[in-house]
Amino acid sequence: MASDTTDEVPDEDLLAAYARGETAATRALTLRLVPRVMGYASRLLGDRAEAEDVAQEAMLRLWRAAAKWRAGEAQVSTWLYRVVANLCTDRLRARQRRRTEALEAAPEVADRAAGGDAGLIEADRAAALEAALRELPDRQRQAVVLRHLEGLSNAEIAEVMEIGLEAVESLICRGKRTLVALLAGRRDDLGYEDDEG
Amino acid sequence: MEEQKTLDNLFAAARLRPVEPSEALMARVLADAFAEQTKAVAPPVLAAKGNWWLGGLASVFGGFGGLAGVGGAAVAGLVLGFVQPANVTYLADALLGPETSVTLIPSVDLLMGEE
Known part of the structure; x- marks a missing residue:
């Protein structure tokens, strides 16, 4: 399976090829899935180093599950998002008592924004959103990140979080309300004072 | 409404700045993948690491089946020797007579006498 022909191949088929020992499938899956896993973990944890550890562990579990993967039972990406969420929840619980960062501790965005450097403004916006996301309860944060940053549909989020559609909508709604506040x-x-939108 | 718009703008900005995995992470994930792949594709090992001597012994007898057969025969011999069931004694008497002696090892004199 050549690497330039794997773009259209479903994750599940690539995983089956991985289990058969095909190295091209291994590379293709890694290139395709690690950025998604890393992005999700990073946004749930707000810590790059920890997110990398979680991403590696989640992928390791996928490699180990490959041989016994049952076709059609679960989507690979859904399964991975679930594993990442569980790993992140464990880490967040472990560090909950020593978590000291708060939204107010975000960098002095006003001064830098006034400076007009576009890169810094974008970085400050990302930091402000990250800090606000960290204030949300775990389940709300997961739902909001999956919907608005990972681009999943509510139905996909329901599958990842193993809850109903109404519960997903409720989590997202409450999460966004808290973020707005x-x-x-x-x-x-x-x-944003000079922006149109 | 303004705050809602601010939040939507922040989401849009964040989507434009995806968190890219480092090359080191990609290398670690690939290394894990190949290691697991090799394990999964490799043929099964006959004996566990801690029982290497058992595996070696089994190979002498042509595998674990042969070793089990030899072990079973040894146990049966011990049981017959200690218990001495009546039927076995009658059978030996019928075949060899009640007063038969068998020399399993020739005497040293006999061997020396051939010189």
Whole structure:
């Protein structure tokens, strides 16, 4: 299975090829899945080093599950998102008592935004969103990240989180309401005063 | 409404700045993948690491089946020797007579006498 022909191959078929020992499938799956796993873990944890550990562990579990993977039982990406969420929940619980960062501790965005450097403004916006996301309860954060940053549909999120559609909608709605409240009054700080939208 | 718009803008900005995995992470994941792949595709090992001597012994007798056969015969011999069932004694008497002696090892004199 050549690497340039794997783009259209479903994850499940690549995983089966991996289990048969095909190295091209291994590379293709790694290139395809690790960025998604890393992005999700990073947004749930807000810590790059920890997110990398989680991404590696989640992928390791996938490799080990490959031989016994049952076709059609679960989508590979859904399964992976679930594993990542569980691993992140464990880590968040472990560090909950020593978590000290708060939304107010975000970098001094006002000064840098006033400076007008586009890269810094974008970085500050990302930091502000990350800090606000960290204030959400775990399940709300997972649902909001999957919907608005990973681009999953509500039905896919329901499958990942093993809950009903209404519960997903409720989690996202409550999460966004909390985020809006946390970010209230920071529009100017984040450099949106001159933006049209 | 303004706050909602701010949040939507932050989501859009974050989507444009995906968290890229480092090359080191990709290398670690690939190394794990190949290691697991090799394990899964490799032929099964006959004996566990801790029982290497048992595996060696089994290979002398042509595998674990042969070793089990030899072990079973040894146990049966011990049982017959200690218990001495009546039927076995009658059978030996019928075949060899009640007063038969068998020399399993010739005497040293006999061997020396051939010189």
